[in-house]
Amino acid sequence: MRNPQLNEKGELQHLLTIEGLPRETLTHILDTATSFVGVTAREVKKVPLLRGKSVFNLFFENSTRTRTTFEIAAKRLSADVINLNIAISSHTKGETLLDTVDNLSAMHADMFVVRHAQSGAPHLIASHVASHLHVVNAGDGRHAHPTQGLLDLYTIRHFKKDFTRLSVAIVGDVLHSRVARSLIHALTIMGTPDIRVIGPMTLIPSGVEKLGVTVYHDLEKGLRDVDVVVMLRLQSERMRGALLPSAQEFFKYYGLTPEKLALAKPDAIVMHPGPLNRGVEIDSAVADGAHAVILSQVTFGIAVRMAVMSILAGN
């Protein structure tokens, strides 16, 4: 069975999940992104690659931050961008997801950037649309957030060059994190030998070892000699639930402080998908410190999204 993200020539048709993508595809995206990092630093931050194309930001789940990154990326590629917050739209009139998509496709959409609370919604859309249309998953349920995974990968490559000698620790609420899942797939494909997930038992999915990672419940043991620390955002909803005693308690055991970070390699980098919960999963001294590359992730994120969109539009 063919990967539904690739066309018959093996080119990227949709970006739904990093899982199952060939290493060359990931490398091609990262290499293309490199050229766009230059564009975004220029005086005139615009290239005409998507001129006259219509990109629809189809957000069934609100996320101003993520929507903004795709909106900027598309505008810098000169696309026409239409933002649709579907929660307050025709869905309330009882239209089905696929009727909405058919409708927008009939307006000659070229690309859908889809965010949905339900895992699999972008796949459903991708399997339904005509072959000249492209779907980018901007986060679906707990499943995947591939552009986040790619920007994490870009950041790691930028600072650490070679994936095949790295130790990477992913810390916190792995259970609910599509960021973690996407990054684990990405790192595995790139040949990273040592991927660790660190968190309390209630926040580590059972069977996660099958993805090729090592589980630690002790942060200090898990951080020892790693090159990269990826802190996950702790959703405040979790803290109210039964999974965690309190934010203070969580910070005590799993919050990243300068002392704990000192256990990692001296040149380790610290990443975080944002927005930060200072004093919950990360101490401000670390977030604003010399090891943090959190804002570089944001910068690279725009370039990576420009790369994905321009590659898809070209295929």
Place this chain on the structure above:
Amino acid sequence: MRNPQLNEKGELQHLLTIEGLPRETLTHILDTATSFVGVTAREVKKVPLLRGKSVFNLFFENSTRTRTTFEIAAKRLSADVINLNIAISSHTKGETLLDTVDNLSAMHADMFVVRHAQSGAPHLIASHVASHLHVVNAGDGRHAHPTQGLLDLYTIRHFKKDFTRLSVAIVGDVLHSRVARSLIHALTIMGTPDIRVIGPMTLIPSGVEKLGVTVYHDLEKGLRDVDVVVMLRLQSERMRGALLPSAQEFFKYYGLTPEKLALAKPDAIVMHPGPLNRGVEIDSAVADGAHAVILSQVTFGIAVRMAVMSILAGN
């Protein structure tokens, strides 16, 4: 008394309602739209006709779907588009409708696309603004929705060529439908000899025969040998009220099924303004079947709106 939509040369100044427009004006819009159907199918879906013009989507009533069609049309004409959802804006600060319009006019607006729950609001605005400004009615109360009427007309002409030999059935909630009203006017102007409205007594406006249509309460009788079936959307509000027993009951008598559609001509087309209520006014087998041209309506709708905007801006 001059038609308030036409300037002193008889050219279209505003598009407020199809009622009273000359047949040549409608034909000119449809012919212009034909050229834009080509544009929207191109690689670069953009023409510079409205470059540097400011189009304001002035939505006093929320409708993401309709707003999106005008936004896309304006962007493909290279206009600058400003979306204003006025329900949550200065209206809440007690400003009058005309003060809002004066204010935006003073910002050198070129065109207002107006949606309002009150019938006549776009007319009021059109009668108030300076002569270089253009108003497009995007739906006012139960009164008119002229671009919908025009896209319906375009669709019928595309598939059936000659209006003067057609039988057209409009089915469902005619009472509350500005779509029905706009289409009846359009078809009459184009010389359609047989226009039928079909629905339960509670949903057919009394005196509708004066518009030159024939009323049927029996769907099977009404559909016999028609060339075109236009299904209207049943607002769910109606079903909760006293006008209808239930959605199931409505579907039983007035829902379009393949069996009922078989009573129409073999090459009949089925239209619907969207969004669909599958299983209420239309069966999925019909909505997704070979007779349905519902998505073509959407495509033509963009071209028709581009035509209207570019004609107005040129006059």
Place this chain on the structure above:
Amino acid sequence: MRNPQLNEKGELQHLLTIEGLPRETLTHILDTATSFVGVTAREVKKVPLLRGKSVFNLFFENSTRTRTTFEIAAKRLSADVINLNIAISSHTKGETLLDTVDNLSAMHADMFVVRHAQSGAPHLIASHVASHLHVVNAGDGRHAHPTQGLLDLYTIRHFKKDFTRLSVAIVGDVLHSRVARSLIHALTIMGTPDIRVIGPMTLIPSGVEKLGVTVYHDLEKGLRDVDVVVMLRLQSERMRGALLPSAQEFFKYYGLTPEKLALAKPDAIVMHPGPLNRGVEIDSAVADGAHAVILSQVTFGIAVRMAVMSILAGN
């Protein structure tokens, strides 16, 4: 201590408040705006000065009207504009103001237009961002609204030429008005000899005389022989509170009627920042009369904002 709005060459780096700006800076903005008044009246209302620049409308307090003026100004300068209504955004996820700003800066923003309910928020942002970034205050708390002050200044100069011979009356809720405060600073810098504030004791800030203005509690006395009357908007919240007996009462004593306006100079102009409360602070006969230049203010407001943005981007 250097003015935080100016760079080391004394050029405008941010526009946060009119207070403390050199007269030449204000004159330069007004002169630049003059050239943009021409642009906005053209067929193609667009210049490429901000092409490829990313302007973020960062509205922590909702104001469709003000946001629209900045959006239009930026689009007419060919910038890419991103609207962020932060009340409903990541702030609800507990991110700090400066983390939000850092995040957007990392996306290579060029300019932030900031509206915030808290006085000083734009200053905080300006003091935090990198030196290639520019901040425009679009209204912060009761503190400042400098582009409104500048457009008022532009309007007065347009109609009255010479500030050094003028009498200007500012009428109404001076206490809560950042519009009044910004205009008083602007007029003072330009050398206006006679600035009067008129209102009930409860709506005049104590110590306002230190700004160089004369306080009147009697409208008829205060209006005598003035060249310019600036009516302030009365927030309806005030009327509900203890500060005012009722809107009717306020209008009786402080509403501008043709009779009261007759006390001013025969060629006096009447200004208002909008939106109007007709029959509260201003009579319709005045608002729509020959002395009113309220809509000219709006037109000049776009040109002034284009001037501010292009000057900042050029420095």
